Amino acid sequence: MTSLIAAPGLLRASPIDFHGHTMSPSRLLRYLEIKVHDLIQDKDWDSIRVVGGYDRTAVVSRYEKTGKLFNIERPTATVQGRDLVLQAFPGADYVQHYALTIATYLALTGRSADIVTYQPPGQEQCRSALDTLALDLDGDLVIVGWGLQHLAPTNGVWTRGHGYAWQRAEIAGRRVVYLGFLHSIWGDVAGRVVERLAELGAGDVVYIGKVGSLAPGIEPNTWLATGNTSLLRGSLVSWDDFFGDFAAAQGGVQSGLHVSSPSILLEDRDWLAQHTSSYAFVDPEIGPMGAAAHTAGIRFGYLHVISNNLTAQYPADLSNERHDDVLRRRAVLVDRIRTIITRRLAGHPARSVEGTR
Incomplete structure (x- = not known):
């Protein structure tokens, strides 16, 4: 190409x-x-x-x-x-x-x-592009990515930085920071976000976003995806999963192996044929983020909306994400994400900051 x-x-x-x-x-x-x-x-x-x-x-x-x-x-x-x-x-x-x-x-x-x-x-x-990301973290859980305005407390106040905004909350006794970026954190940028958050003192990072399904029969915007391993630049990378087995055991959640792809333009039918038998999901960010967390010695987890399916033509895909029906379905999934994170925090106390390094 x-x-x-x-x-x-x-x-x-x-x-x-x-x-x-x-x-x-x-x-x-x-x-x-x-x-x-x-x-x-x-x-x-x-x-x-x-x-x-x-x-x-x-x-x-x-x-x-x-x-x-x-x-x-x-x-x-x-x-x-x-x-x-x-x-x-x-x-x-x-x-x-x-x-x-x-x-x-x-x-x-x-x-x-x-x-x-x-x-x-x-x-x-x-x-250096992420040097302006400056947060005072002390073992906090940082939730970054998509849908944050619906996940964060409605009465919270967003504090703005250079290209990002954040707010604090407490969930089940755990300090939580919601962090959103105005610009895209595509691919390797997302890995550097995790690296920077670890430098700033994050204890855990959770990424909320969207993945494509590589499995036939998975209708877009009806399932969530999670896992702890990604194929990144030809090698498998795994990380200490914030969710453990908890998210995968919840209703409406698919778990499987992930593929990190630098661009959806490269995901043609030949690419699909090479990956569909062994892998469940694809997106650009999960692998770099998991690898960065593994290197930094912190936990990482993802809980994503399955937004499209590469194996078949469904009414919903990446070309019509702003349609009312898509937004309605995703609102239901965002509620489910919030519930799973809250239950995860309530049932599994945070490790000490020393234990995350």
Whole structure:
């Protein structure tokens, strides 16, 4: 999907074969239209380059999400004559994913994708991008991810930082911090979030999000997913699971092996055939987060909505997540997530801070 071009460190982003993708071309186009900056959808450019950066003073896409608190920001754009530079929050997976998103969108709309390149951010840039995350933690459970405005206490106050917001609560005698990001924490960025939270003193990290199912017959937005092992860059990684066996034993929860994929654009039917017999779920973040927690010596757990199924075409998928029926079903699942976390905390006291290191 990529090839080297003349400039050092610069890669060309080639569009995927959208006829071979697990989403139909029409649904894939709808998904891409939600993500691609309006300056790309409305104008032609001599070149489009995606780089790592977080600059909200640049041109913000008019297609950014509304109606929710977190994960609303998309890469911003800087116009340089006939050339366009997109700045995605620094992460190797996210920069590649967004470049593939643009290239595939251009191909699907009958335009040349040869103009799309990307420059993977360096390790130091990726690490330092989260230096502004500053919380005073002392063995706290940090719940990060999706749906936090519905999981956190309704009377709580969100304190805003640079690209994130948080609030504190106490659940079953345990200190809990809800942490949401305005920008995407896609792929390896999420792993660095866990690494940073461990540095700040977190005792446990729980990630709430969405996964795709690799198992036939699992209808989207009707089940939750959990587990403690992911296939990450070709190797299995496991972690000390915050939920233990508790979440998997609850009604409406599927447990299984997870695959970490840097981009849904790479999840075509060939990819599915290689993974569907052994693995249950896919998303970009769980593996990097679990690996970071394992390295840091803290517990990690995930409890996700199964948002789509790669094995069959269901009415709900990643292209229509804002539909009323999808939102209604997910609201029920968020209530279930809240209940499971509360029961987990009530039945299993927190370990000492020393015990989590």
